Amino acid sequence: MEWFTDADYWLGRLGFQRGLAALYFVGFLSTLNQFRALIGERGLLPVPRFVAAVRVRQSPSIFHLHYSDRFFALVAWTGVALSAALAAGAADRVPLWACMLMWAALWLMYLSIVNVGQTWYAYMWESLLLEAGFLAIFLGNERTAPPVLMLWLLRWLLFRLEFGAGLIKIRGDRCWRDLTCLYYHHETQPMPGPLSWFFHRLPRPVHRVEVAANHVAQLGAPLALLTPQPVASVAAGFIIVTQLWLIASGNFAWLNWLTIVLALPAIDGGYAREVLPLPDPPAFPATPAWYVGVVLAVTVLVAVLSYWPVRNLLSRRQMMNFSFNPLHLVNTYGAFGSISRDRYEVVIEGTDEPEITDSTVWKEYRFKGKPGAVRRLAPQVAPYHLRLDWQMWFAALSPLYALSWFAPFIGRLLDNDPVTLKLLRGNPFPTTPPTYIRAQLYSYRFTDRHTLRKTHAWWERTLVGAYLPPVTKGPP
Structure with missing residues (x-):
């Protein structure tokens, strides 16, 4: 043949x-x-x-x-x-x-x-x-x-x-x-x-x-x-x-x-x-x-x-990524039909203080892949897939992308849940859980060459506002 x-x-x-x-x-x-x-x-x-x-x-x-x-x-x-x-x-x-x-x-x-x-x-x-x-x-x-x-x-x-x-x-x-x-x-x-x-x-x-x-x-x-x-x-x-x-x-x-x-x-x-x-x-x-x-x-x-x-x-109304059958056979593909001009990041912070005041110290949760600390060089993680980090990028674009999972995620952090914390790079509260957690929305931009040489910072960030106000453990 x-x-x-x-x-x-x-x-x-x-x-x-x-x-x-x-x-x-x-x-x-x-x-x-x-x-x-x-x-x-x-x-x-x-x-x-x-x-x-x-x-x-x-x-x-x-x-x-x-x-x-x-x-x-x-x-x-x-x-x-x-x-x-x-x-x-x-x-x-x-x-x-x-x-x-x-x-x-x-x-x-x-x-x-x-x-x-x-x-x-x-x-x-x-x-x-x-x-x-x-x-x-x-x-x-x-x-x-x-x-x-x-x-x-x-x-x-x-x-x-x-x-x-x-x-x-x-x-x-x-x-x-x-x-x-x-x-x-x-x-x-x-x-x-x-x-x-x-x-x-x-x-x-x-x-x-x-x-x-x-x-x-x-x-x-x-x-x-x-x-x-x-x-x-x-x-x-x-x-x-x-x-x-x-x-x-x-x-x-x-x-x-x-x-x-x-x-x-x-x-x-x-x-x-x-x-x-x-x-x-x-x-x-x-x-x-x-x-x-x-x-x-x-x-x-x-x-x-x-x-x-x-x-x-x-079609003029081309779908970007779609499976026409539940077996994922013969799909349609596409990526980045639109490009974001600005980068936003959701930064999650916690405190172990009993009450929130103007002098409250907030400690930041670090993720394995997504940008956080401005002096940290972005790591090479592909072809490995950090699924939570990717969803955090979508969450920064709109809270609608996080409706199904963000609140449970915050709840796990308030419990110091060890399984959830394995998804993160580090836990700022290794002994006792935080009393409050909040999420802030920041605008991130790459630094220029002069700033990088002077400060060793890869990013500069500006606070946009509150993404989630301080929450504590309570009824669901």
């Missing part, structure tokens, strides 16, 4: 599978470290309460059958172990059907987590990981050459990811059209990284080149992905380079890394061997007929489900 497979893509498939397994590992690990405080039995948005209110067909998950923190942890640990095994190449050591079952188990476990994760898992890279993970089930292993149809479905996913993001920008904020969005974005992005200050201080003409290159990567390169080789390989390479630039400039969990992983199967190994010292493809056994039938069926399924994302791409 020469029409069905192409051995020249074996190395791209290998890189995709190992990289995807590594990102699954990060996803399960970040879940394992944070779920008890966020969605556990005593979490801010408990899973038991959610599954009691939502039907299984609306959010398919094994946790509709049973939930306990211990069972959830078992699922997450299994995901960590299985994804580590796949990243190490375990799928190539088993029969084809067993390989498919391993990838299917990984997908089902992560789908079960995302579908009960509520606000904490409502990010595009969660759906992207699930869609890529579903396609990985049918990509095969060393027992068969890469199936051409699945390679094209991965390319179709990469096209929708990048082209959707490009369209939402052109249709959205005017600064994308006049090439000025990156005057602000490096400073106002959700989770700046250690190099974000330096990117923000690049000359403005460089920022305009950045925006123009982004348009080429998200509007031009995706179209080139659908053309014959070697043009498609060059387009994939250009996407990889731009994603590495984004990785250096900020923290977007595993979004950029997964985009790179998705670009690898679009690179033709035959052309790549002409410029790089790459090995020749191995000799693959004959492709089983049952496997051909399964791949054809999945291809038809994706083609049918593609109707809704295509209609969305063509």
Whole structure:
């Protein structure tokens, strides 16, 4: 079945599978470290309460059958172990059907987590990981050459990811059209990284080149992905380079890394061997007929489900990130249709004094990733996902984004809840709980070069006003 497979893509498939397994590992690990405080039995948005209110067909998950923190942890640990095994190449050591079952188990476990994760898992890279993970089930292993149809479905996913993001920008904020969005974005992005200050201080003409290159990567390169080789390989390479630039400039969990992983199967190994010292493809056994039938069926399924994302791409009211089915298959993607010109941060403070006076000393809670202390250099956390820190960025944009979880979060801090405090960088009240907690809204801006040299401060901040007035323990 020469029409069905192409051995020249074996190395791209290998890189995709190992990289995807590594990102699954990060996803399960970040879940394992944070779920008890966020969605556990005593979490801010408990899973038991959610599954009691939502039907299984609306959010398919094994946790509709049973939930306990211990069972959830078992699922997450299994995901960590299985994804580590796949990243190490375990799928190539088993029969084809067993390989498919391993990838299917990984997908089902992560789908079960995302579908009960509520606000904490409502990010595009969660759906992207699930869609890529579903396609990985049918990509095969060393027992068969890469199936051409699945390679094209991965390319179709990469096209929708990048082209959707490009369209939402052109249709959205005017600064994308006049090439000025990156005057602000490096400073106002959700989770700046250690190099974000330096990117923000690049000359403005460089920022305009950045925006123009982004348009080429998200509007031009995706179209080139659908053309014959070697043009498609060059387009994939250009996407990889731009994603590495984004990785250096900020923290977007595993979004950029997964985009790179998705670009690898679009690179033709035959052309790549002409410029790089790459090995020749191995000799693959004959492709089983049952496997051909399964791949054809999945291809038809994706083609049918593609109707809704295509209609969305063509719509003037394009949705930015949306799953048209509860299995997160064939989604629509996009990011930063509008850019914030100003950065706001919610700073949470507590005091252990019995009464509040004008001389009350307030101690600030520190977060692991989001900006707080002005002299602290933003850390590199991606591809790890700090879910609370990300939600704090949305909360600063509007309290409406925090209605469901912010009050319970403050309550946990008033209790000095050890599980919740693990989400933070440090607890200013290590022995006794605070008597009062308040939240202040600040405007943050990167310092200039002179101020950085003089004060060693990366940020300067200005108080905007009270976000939450002082509260103490009392009735719910």
